[in-house]
Amino acid sequence: MEQLLELAQYAAREAGKSIMKVYAQPFEVYTKDDDSPVTQADLRASNIIKEILKPTGLPFVSEEDLPPDRSQFNRYWLVDPLDGTVEFVNRNGEFTVNIALIDNKQPVLGVIYAPVMDKMWKCYAFDGVNAECGMQNAELSPQIGHSAFSIKRERPFTVLVSRSHRTPEVDEYINKVLRPVHPNLVIDTQGSSLKFARLAEGSADVYVCYSKTKEWDTAAADAILRASGGKVLRISDGQPLEYSKEDYPNPPFVAWAAGR
Secondary structure, eight states, rough: HHHHHHHHHHHHHHHHHHHHHHHOOOEEEEETTTTTTEEEHHHHHEEEEHHHHHGGGOOOEETTTTSSSSOSSSSEEEEEEEEEEHHHHHOOOEEEEEEEEEEEEEEEEEEEEEETTTTEEEEEEESSSSSEEEEEEEOOOOOOOOOOGGOOOOOOEEEEEEESSSOOOHHHHHHIIIITOOOEEEEEEETTTHHHHHHHHHOOOOOEEOSBBBHHHHHHHHHHHHHTTEEEEEEETSSSOOSSSSSBOOOOOEEEEETT
């Protein structure tokens, strides 16, 4: 598993380099069939990751490269080559490369790479229960173990919401469910899977999501958050998000930091 993690990290960094080349110059924005934006950076990054991961022999599922049927895939890569395309288009830097390994319908390996910050979050489960995880960037040497995410400081109870996809249902949940318990809570906005990374680090407590997301949006981040002791639960029944469903959309969910 450690070799797969190293390969996924390499793929994420190479995809990030390609994304930054597009980011540094004018680019076209196209609209997909589901009305979501896509750019040349999304497509290039997807192809780069696919080629790098090909030697593993595992099936490849990407937002930009979907197979006709994945029902027979027990173990496969699930990739969002550019999570936060809206943030990319708006040039605010809050976009990521997400690479997950799904095994028996569970995310067991995750890599999130933020090209603008040159920062990476990563983890893998090595016995089904325990995990190795960490974060690194240009200023930090690689850190392994749960201690890598133990940077929580004294601060208000912090709720994260999407920078570009906040909905009225999110505010209703915050006011009806969270604010009665945490009257002094603060709300912060963040783009892409960086919200999950902040939960894993302990710099925020909860992320509420009612917007339209797909499995590739959450898989890598879900793996990392679980490894840090957190959880991602469906709002409807409080159960963990499911992967390898018949279709890709996620239901509304709440992601919690460890100890919440």
